[in-house]
Amino acid sequence: MRAALDPALLQATTSSVFRHESLPTLPVSPDLRAMFPEGGLVRGRTVLCGGDAAVALALRIVSQPTQAGSWLGVVGVHNIGVQAASEQGVALQRVVFVQPATSRAEWVSTVAAAADGFDVLMLEVPHGITVADARRVQTRIQSRRNALVLIGATQKLALQSVFQPDVVMDTTTTQWNGIERGSGHVQSREVCVTVSGRRVPKAQQYSLRFVG
Amino acid sequence: MNVESTRVAVVACPDWQAVAAQCELRARGQVFEAVAVLHAQRVIARTAAAAAHGVQVGMRKREAQGACPHMHIATHSPERDRLMFEPVVRAIAELAPLVEVSMPGIVVLATRGPSRYVGGDDALAQRLTHIAEVALRELGQGQQIPFGVGIADGRLTAMIAARSAASVGQPRVVARNESAQCLAVLPVSVLADFAEVDRNVVSLLQRLGLAHLGNIAEIQPSILIGRFGPVGNEMHRLARGLDRHPPIVVAPPPERASTHRFDGPVEDxxxxxxxxxxxxxxxxxxxxxxxxxxxxxxxxxHTDHGEQSDRVWYQPEGLTAAAMAERVRWQMEAWVASRAVTSGVVLFRLSPIGLRAREGRQLGLWGGSTQADEWAERAIERLTAMLGAQSVLVPEWRGGRDPAEIFALTSASVVDIERRALSCVESETQWQGALPTPSPSVVYDDPLPIMVCSEDGAEVTVSGRHELSAEPSVVILQQHQYSVISWAGPWPVEERWWDPARQRRMVRMQIVVSRNDAATTTRALVVVREHGKWWVVARYG
Incomplete structure (x- = not known):
């Protein structure tokens, strides 16, 4: 048919097909793009950052989405350095810090309420959260199409058993630059990131440099 | 009678934020004569004692401290301003049942009823002065709090009259239909001070040679509208002593008051x-x-026991649903705090009594607010209602040398989220003596105690000349032993050495440590030594 050969129509059809296939993602900064199999933070999925540079990496991951207009809800993450977040490129005018109540049920409902409003959520999982709670949160995240970034400081194994992260990023600082025995100051750090998880075909290692 | 402006009485306490802060401090047993309130590093209000030392509104913090070193500096707290003002509002509400509090420190009431009741505007002004004096004397515990009472046609004239009354100490009544003459000689800057007209617009007016409000009133409104848009018309109306917006003359839409009746008394x-x-x-x-x-x-x-609270709230740009709900919360909180409530709320009514034509909202040139901002705003409202205002916070830049001081977290419910999303929050400048970048990503609210030891096991100390007693070799943190790989410092930090009560003297160091059993993981810490002890204040996490 004549209409089917119309190039504009053809393009519209193919692009809609592709849009259906490709997953909705939020942008990440160029140096992190290789670490995400889809080239960005996939909406509805969970990324767990662990190891000694977990907070710095998590801040780096969420910086681009906030600059692009997404809001970041930081729920229950204690002692986060706001100045460091600003240096990593997080747009602070779109960041809200939420301190949930201590009880388990209220933690879940707080995260659910935050998921309604903020595109990206950064969580630190408190003690006593059960597998059922975690599943409820993840279902909510999937249905609301948020991106979830978990910070697991030390008890990484315990966290993994509660949440089912799609991508796990384990960090190890290999070198501190600029500081010596009694002189200089910390100028940058080299971090080795091991990316694994059920959505990652093959675990791989990347090296990243963190500067202010 | 002029139909385009209502005759109103205004009771105003200048620099209320500073007075409220002073009263709160006094309630805690700390007496300060000079108090200034800072918001975004600028003085927004100061007490008379501070003003006498030359502290001006708009000064930066350090300038203000230089002018008046013994001054107490308080942070801006709209919550405190509202609650401290409540007794004054309640006292005035006993004379005129319907009073309007558009901002803390200012009460506005329509004079028509009360004035006829007490016998004229002058009598009303005297009466209001007496009421406010009694209420404020009680609040100030004997110390005088400046205030003024002004009555005039139109809100702007009445506000200015009240402000001048505060400096004279006598109530001021502008006779009927004389507002325009009264305003004509005033400089255009009063539009910015009292009517929230943008300062840039006022500055432009001055550069155009329109120095006084009289000059504006003489120009044809069409010329002002052509140059400034709707603001031009508003300024022209204000300069003529009229209300900012013309009252809507078309019949108001039906069922405009919304009443909600709860099934039972609600105490939450x-x-x-x-x-x-x-x-x-x-x-x-x-x-x-x-x-x-x-x-x-x-x-x-209304409560179950028949108690009733009535307030009028005003916002010149129009109240959104969120703004109305916020006003309900303020009114409820003040009412509960006054202990006049003995039962749950059974009914509330929202009646819009001042309407203006909807002009649509001006969005920013680049983008403007988005759907995401609207969702975020709703989530913030909801979370605040669930968890309380102190648990939903947004960062504001304050500046400082301590990593924990650079940004302060303020309650998101008192921030205009829509405007904030269009602005940019970031560190303005790095202070001299702050930690060099990159900044630590984990900053402890409560610093952790740490032991810093030399090779022979003795604690490392710092001399008065900021020299370490020995090279640090081992640290003990939370019962774990770590060995020191490298360190930098000590860097001396001396803050507020002129103020014995708030001075701080410490040294700061960066230390990179590794666990003795697992040499692969290293951590960089920021440690300080203050009052003879080492503390971990931040970590590069």
Missing amino acids: INIVVLTAREVAEQLVAHLAAHGASCVRVHISL
Whole structure:
């Protein structure tokens, strides 16, 4: 048919097909793009950052989405350095810090309420959260199409058993630059990131440099 | 009688934020003569004692401290301003049942009823002066708090009259239909001071040679509208002593008051506020469908025991549903704090009593607010209602040398989220003596104690000349032993050495440590030594 050969129509059809296939993602900064199999933070999925540079990496991951207009809800993450977040490129005018109540049920409902409003959520999982709670949160995240970034400081194994992260990023600082025995100051750090998880075909290692 | 402006009385306490802070400090047993309130590093209000030392509104913190070193500096707290002002509002509300509090420190009431009741404007002014004096004397515990009473046609003239009355100490009544003459000789800067006209616009007026309000009133409004848009018309009306917006002459839409009756008495403020939000949304949508938006709303709350609270709230740019719900919350909180409530709320009513034509909202040139901002705003409202205002926070830049001081977290419910999303929050400049970048990503609210030891096991100390007693070799943190790989410092930090009560003297160091058993993981810490002890204040996490 004549209409089917119309190039504009053809393009519209193919692009809609592709849009259906490709997953909705939020942008990440160029140096992190290789670490995400889809080239960005996939909406509805969970990324767990662990190891000694977990907070710095998590801040780096969420910086681009906030600059692009997404809001970041930081729920229950204690002692986060706001100045460091600003240096990593997080747009602070779109960041809200939420301190949930201590009880388990209220933690879940707080995260659910935050998921309604903020595109990206950064969580630190408190003690006593059960597998059922975690599943409820993840279902909510999937249905609301948020991106979830978990910070697991030390008890990484315990966290993994509660949440089912799609991508796990384990960090190890290999070198501190600029500081010596009694002189200089910390100028940058080299971090080795091991990316694994059920959505990652093959675990791989990347090296990243963190500067202010 | 001039139909385009209502005759109003204004009771104003200049620099209320500073007075409220002073009263709060006095309640805690700390007496300060000079107090200034800072917001975003600028002085927004100061007490008379501080003003006598030359502290001006708009000064930066350090300038102000230089002018008056013994001054107490308080942070801006709209919550405190409202609660401290409540006794004054309550006292005035006994004379005139319907009073309007658009901002803490200023009470506005229509004079028509009360003036006839007490016998004229002059008598009303005397009466209000007496009431405010008694209430403020009690609040100030004997110390005098400056205030003024002004009566005039139109809000702007009455505000200015009240302000001048405060400096004279006598109430000031501008006779009927004389507002325009009274305003004509005033400089245009009063538009920015009292009517929230943008300062850039005022500065432009001055550069155009329009120095006085009289000059503006003489120009044809069409010329001002052509140059400034709707603001031009508003300024022309204000300069002529009229109300900012012409009253709507078309018949108001029907069922404009929204009443909600609860099934039973409700004692939880959050439930009332959330319900009010829903009702307000319907009301605002209903008004918008008729091309109107509400600038003044009368909120009425009733309890099961027949107590009643009535307030009028005003916002010149129009009240959104969120703003109305916020006003309900303020009114409820003040009412509960006054202990005049003995039962739950059974009914509330929102009546829009001042309407203006809806002009649509001006969005930013680049983008403007988005759907995401609207969702975020709703989530913030909801979370605040669930968890309380102190648990939902947004960062504001303050500046400082301590990593924990650079940004302060303020309650998101008192921040205009829509405007904030269009602005940019970031560190303005790095202070001299702050930690060099990169900044630590984990900053402890409560510093952790740490032991820093030399090779022979003795604690490392710092001399008065900022020299280490020995090279640090081992640290003990939370019962774990780590060996020191490298360190930098000590860097001396001396803050507020001129103020014995708040001075700080310490040294700061960066230390990179590794666990003895697992040499692969290293951590960089920021440690300080203060009062003879080492503390971990931050970590590069």
